[in-house]
Amino acid sequence: MSSGVDVNLENIWIKFGDFVAVREANVNINGGEFFSFLGPSGCGKTTILRAVSGFLTPSEGRVLIGGKDMEGLGPNKRPTALIFQNLALFPLMKVWENITFSMEVKGASAAERRKRADELLDMIALPGQGDKLPSELSGGQKQRVAIARALCAQPDVLLLDEPLSALDLKLRQHMRTELREIQQRVGITFIYITHDQGEALTMSDSVAVMRAGIIDQIGDGNAVYDRPATPFVASFVGENNVFRGKITAINGDEALIATNRSGELRSKITPAAVGKLNVGDEAMMFVRPEMLQLGAGDAKSTITAKVVNEEFEGNSYSIYLEGDGGKQIKMAMPNLGTDPHRAKGETVSFSYDAHNAVVMPAGDLASE
C-alpha cells in the first residue's frame, strides 16, 4: 500500500455561473492524515472533493497532490479514489469484479484479480462473499466492498463523500471505528466529507469547518470544539449557549462583556480573535452546556434564570433555562444519582469557569 502524500489546495475558487460554491480555499493536508470537511449540506464541501478527484476544474487556484499540480488531469489519471455517497457499486458485476475493477482496466489477469479480491475481502471481513452480486449484500457490507474497491486501486489519497450517511446509527458508529482502523492500517491520506460533527470529531486528525463556500476554521477536534474561530463554528460543532453583548473591557486574552440579559460576564477571548476585539464591539460569548454548573460562583460568571424544562437522559439531565432573545440556555448535568428535580418556573443560579467560555466578534450562527 502506498504511503500517504500531501494534498494542498491553493487559493481555490469554484464558481458555477454567478454562484460561488467555494471561495478562496487554502488547505494543507499532511500525508497519512485523516482530514474531514465538516459543514451543513450545500456548503461546498462535496464540490471541493470533486475538484480534488478531478471531476471538476476549479475556476481559480491549484490542486496539488504529492506536490504535483493536478491541472489538466482527469479523475482516471489522479492518484485518488473516491467513495461515493451512494457507493456506486457496479450492479451487474460480482463483488470480486467490483473490487478489482481498477485492475481489470489495467489489464490484469482474472487469476491475479481473484487473488487480490480475496485478500481484500479478508481485510474487510467478508471472506467468501466474492461471488455475490452487490444487491445481495447488506448496507454495511456494501459499504465495506466500496472501501475495498477504492483501496484496490492503491490510491495515494482516499476521498470519502459522506459514505456513512445511508447507514443506521449502530452501523454508522461501528463503521466509524472501522474506517479509522483501516486508515491507520493502510496509512494513506483520507479526505472525508460529512455534515455529522460526531463523525468528524471521532475520526479526524484535522477538521475544516465550512460555511457557504468559506472555510471558517481548520484545526484538530479539540481546537474546533473548544476554541472555535467564528460564531458559526461555535454553534455548528456541538451544542453551545450564546450570550450577545458589547465588550466593556479587555485584559490580555480575557474580556468583559455586557450581555443583553445576564449583566457583565467574563470570558476568554478565542485565539483567532485575540487582538481583533476592541472595547465597544458587538460580541458573542459561548459556553458549552456541560461547562455550566448549578450554584453561584464569581459574580462575573454567575447567571440566574428560570427553569423552562428538564429532560432526563439517563447518564445526564438536560436543564433548559430562559435565555437570550427567546433562545433557551441548555445545561447538561451528569446524573450522580442524588440530584433532586428542579421545578418548572423555579429561578436558579448557575456559573461557569471563565476559561471555558469563549468570546468573539458577533457573526452568523449555524441555523438549526
Add this chain to the structure above:
Amino acid sequence: MKSNILFGRVALGLYLVIFFGYLVGPLAVMGLSAFNSAEFPSIIPWQCFTYEWFSTLFHDERILKGVKYSFIVGFGTVILSVAIGLAASLVLTQVWEKWRSTYYTVIIAPILIPGVVLGISTLVFWKKVSDLLGGVDVLSNGIFLTILGQSTFIASYCMLVFVARLQRFDPGLTEAALDLGATHTQAFRKILLPFMRPAIASASVLAFLASFENYNTTTFTFGSYPTLTIQLAQMVRYGINPSISALAVIIVVITVFGALTVEVYRRRSKLKAGEIRQGKGLPAWLFGNTATILLVALSFALIATVYTAQTYSPAQCKADYKAARAAEVQAKIEALRAARAAAAAAAAANGEAPADGGTNAPATQGGTGGFGGVFAPTNLEDAAGQSNGADSGAAAPAAPFGNVFDPGNLEDAAGQNNGASSAPAPAAPASPFGSVFDPNNLENAAGQNGN
C-alpha cells in the same frame, strides 16, 4: 341481480370471442389455406390436405430472393439504427442539457413524417450525392438506400427504447469507473454498455421487425433488390397461390417459437430468483412453467409435421378429388342431357323442334372456348340439328378441338340416323369450332326429319 351478473359474463365472453376472432381469425384462415390443395388461397371448398405449397414456396425464386434481401436489409438496418439510436439517446440524456427539447424534436421527427416521404427524399438525396461525387455506384444501390431510408425512422424508435433505459442509469457509475482509472472508452464498454444490453436486444428486435415489414419507404429505394414485402406486393398483381400462406405459416411459427422461448427464459429467471429467496431447490425445471410445456409441445408438433411431410403424399386424395369432380360434372351433364332429351322429344312430338333448339343452344354453349359459341357455325345449323348443338354446349371439359376427328362421329351419324334421339351423347363435340366439320350436321337434319 344474479341475471345481471350472468348477462355481464355472457357479454364479456362474447366480446372476447369476437375480439380474439378478429385478431386470430385471419391468421387461422391463412394458416389453413397453406395446407389446402386449391390453387387459390382458400379453405372452402376444402380439397386435399397438402404440403405442396411449402415446396412451391421453397422453389419460388422471387420469394426466396425477397427473403434474402429482407434479411440483408434487416440486419443492416439493425446495426445502423441501434448505433444511431444509442448515440442519439446518449446525447439526449447526458450532454447539451440546454438543447435537449430541440434536439428531441429533431430526432423524433422522422417517426411523424410519412414513410413515403422518407423513401422519396432518401432516393432523391442520395441520387444527388451520387451525381455530385461523379456517380458512385454504392450510393444508388438498392440495399444501401433501403437501409438508409428505413434507418431514418427506425433509429428514432431505437432511441426511445434506449432513453427509457438510460433514465434509470446512475451516472455516478461512470464516474466511479473513471475514478478507478478506466478510460472513457472502458467506462462505456464495461459499465454503460452492459447496462444497456437488454435495451439493445429489444431495440434490435424492434428494428428488425420494423425493417422486415416495411413497404412504403422501401418501395422507393429498393432498386434492383426487391425485399419480401415488395415481392409479395408485386406477386399479388399477377395472381397469388397458397405458397404465400405457407410463408405466413412459417413466419407465425417462428414468431410463436421466439415468443415462447423468451417467455421460458423469463419465467426461469423468475423461478431462479424465487429459489434464492426460498433457499430450497426447485422441482423439475419444467414444473410450473406453462411456457416451457407449450414450447416443448410445439417443438414436437413441428418435428412430427416435418416427418410426416416426408412421406405424406396427397396424390391419391387429389386423384380422388379429381375423379369426384369429374363424376360430379358428368352427373350434371347427364342430368342436363336428360332434361334436354325430354324437351327435345316433347318438341319433336309437337313439331316445334327448331324453335326449342334455338333458345337452348347459345345459353349452354357459354362454357366452351374463349368466344363462347358465337362463331360456332353450328348456331346456324342448330335450327336444323338442335340436338347436336345442345350437346356441344353441355360437354364443356372436352378437348379444344372437340371430337372433330373422332371416328365415332361417323358412327354417331349412323346412330342418329337410326332414329335414337339420345344416342349422340358420347360424341359431345365441344370446341371453338363447334361441329362445323361434323359430317353429321347435314345428315342430322335428315335424321331428325326422319324421326
